[in-house]
Amino acid sequence: MDETTVRLLCPECTKDWQTAPGELPTSTEMFHCPNCHASRRTSEFMRTDRDLQTLKQLG
Numbered sequence: 001m002d003e004t005t006v007r008l009l010c011p012e013c014t015k016d017w018q019t020a021p022g023e024l025p026t027s028t029e030m031f032h033c034p035n036c037h038a039s040r041r042t043s044e045f046m047r048t049d050r051d052l053q054t055l056k057q058l059g
Helices: 049-058
Strands: 006-009 017-020 030-032 037-040
Touching: 006 049
Parallel strands: none
Antiparallel strands: 006 017, 030 037
């Protein structure tokens, strides 16, 4: 079975990566970029609306 992932994109340093939604805080909690340490709501790191919906459903 394939594990679901969400794609992230840092709005400051433009690092992009993907991870399992269960490994992230909820969409309204603060998240820190592992590359530049920018701090924003997790929802602001979601690459697409679909990734945000997946996070909200499975996170």
